[in-house]
Amino acid sequence: MTSPQDPRDLIRQHDEEAQAVEDQAVAEVVGPLEAAFTALWRWVLRTWARLFGAPKSPAEGEPLRSLLDELVARIVGIGLDPVDALLANAQRARLLGADQGAREAGLPVLPDPGEVSDETKAAIERGVRWAQQKLETGAEELQALAEADLDEVLKRASVARQASAILTRTARTTFNAELNEGIRAAAKASGARLLWVAERDACVDCLAQSGQVIDWDGEFDPARTFGTKAHVFHGLLKGPPRHPNCRCRVTPWFGHDTEGAEGITHDWAEAIREAEERGDAVGAAAARRAAAAARASAAVDLPEVLRREAERSILNGYALPSESERVRARAANRLLSLIGDGKNSRSPSGWRVPASVKKRAERALSKGTFTTRSVPTGRK
Numbered sequence: 001m002t003s004p005q006d007p008r009d010l011i012r013q014h015d016e017e018a019q020a021v022e023d024q025a026v027a028e029v030v031g032p033l034e035a036a037f038t039a040l041w042r043w044v045l046r047t048w049a050r051l052f053g054a055p056k057s058p059a060e061g062e063p064l065r066s067l068l069d070e071l072v073a074r075i076v077g078i079g080l081d082p083v084d085a086l087l088a089n090a091q092r093a094r095l096l097g098a099d100q101g102a103r104e105a106g107l108p109v110l111p112d113p114g115e116v117s118d119e120t121k122a123a124i125e126r127g128v129r130w131a132q133q134k135l136e137t138g139a140e141e142l143q144a145l146a147e148a149d150l151d152e153v154l155k156r157a158s159v160a161r162q163a164s165a166i167l168t169r170t171a172r173t174t175f176n177a178e179l180n181e182g183i184r185a186a187a188k189a190s191g192a193r194l195l196w197v198a199e200r201d202a203c204v205d206c207l208a209q210s211g212q213v214i215d216w217d218g219e220f221d222p223a224r225t226f227g228t229k230a231h232v233f234h235g236l237l238k239g240p241p242r243h244p245n246c247r248c249r250v251t252p253w254f255g256h257d258t259e260g261a262e263g264i265t266h267d268w269a270e271a272i273r274e275a276e277e278r279g280d281a282v283g284a285a286a287a288r289r290a291a292a293a294a295r296a297s298a299a300v301d302l303p304e305v306l307r308r309e310a311e312r313s314i315l316n317g318y319a320l321p322s323e324s325e326r327v328r329a330r331a332a333n334r335l336l337s338l339i340g341d342g343k344n345s346r347s348p349s350g351w352r353v354p355a356s357v358k359k360r361a362e363r364a365l366s367k368g369t370f371t372t373r374s375v376p377t378g379r380k
């Protein structure tokens with residue numbers, strides 16, 4: 001059971017909110033391109049049927065040439081210019097991050113989110129150039145065809161269509177980079193540090209970052225991983241996204257404060273006593289519930305909770321279908337060997353792993369049946 005004051009609840013709520021804005025941003029950037037391709041595909045299918053009949057009947061010569069010329073002209077004519085939309089969405093993400101970070105830090109005012117970073121601007125330019133190259137390559141490959149059936153034509157046209165996937169990835173990655181930059185601005189303004197919060201089904205590299213804390217202007221250690229070797233994209237790791245489609249985020253972190261938690265409880269003790277003196281049983285019960293929630297919230301050692309959650313994800317194989325099961329099996333095996341066999345043996349984060357969790361992983365690994373699975377719903 002998580003109490004409503006679990007700080008992860010607000011972070012998850014912010015993540016969902018950000019994801020919705022991100023989806024909108026992607027639709028805005030990639031939507032027109034996708035619509036153009038859908039229309040193009042329909043045109044090819046119709047025209048092929050009219051000129052050559054069945055999809056399998058091979059075409060060549062002048063009829064094929066004129067179809068391909070028209071197709072290439074349409075691909076080149078798509079006119080790809082999403083830079084402004086990408087930049088605008090990056091700025092929107094930064095503002096959203098500053099707002100969410102301020103709420104997570106309890107800041108009463110919105111901090112200055114700052115301008116989109118040079119890294120993001122460069123990433124946008126790179127992504128758009130790459131997408132444009134795909135359109136050109138697709139067009140060239142189509143032009144080189146001397147004879148073909150419909151499958152072959154569509155296969156080569158699909159190279160151009162990869163532009164859409166590249167733009168989607170660029171939009172998502174730059175959005176998340178700027179969202180986290182906004183949260184960083186909130187941490188700076190509130191004098192907080194930054195805590196990495198991974199999704200429970202994050203990859204072996206990201207799970208190893210979960211629960212790590214840095215100064216607001218610091219860097220995470222890029223070599224950290226539950227796997228054999230961390231992917232290093234560039235030397236520095238200012239924060240998420242760790243890789244394309246990474247859904248990790250940072251949150252402002254003030255430290256684990258049991259004294260503060262006791263202070264809150266003490267104030268509530270006063271309220272409970274007063275209510276009892278008045279004979280107000282309902283008020284006393286409400287104050288008791290509030291005291292428990294306040295204590296739970298302030299006393300949560302969130303970095304430790306996250307590190308433990310990450311280790312649990314490794315042992316349970318919580319992962320996205322896109323991650324290799326072999327990598328996850330190896331990571332679970334490695335973590336088990338670090339935990340060891342003693343009765344009081346602990347995980348690297350200091351957690352006494354329940355025997356049932358350990359046994360399940362050990363059995364699956366020794367039988368070769370260790371598989372990844374999605375995070376159980378209801379307790380994400």
Ligand SMILES: [Zn+2]
Nearest residue numbers: 206246247248
């Ligand atoms: Zn991640």
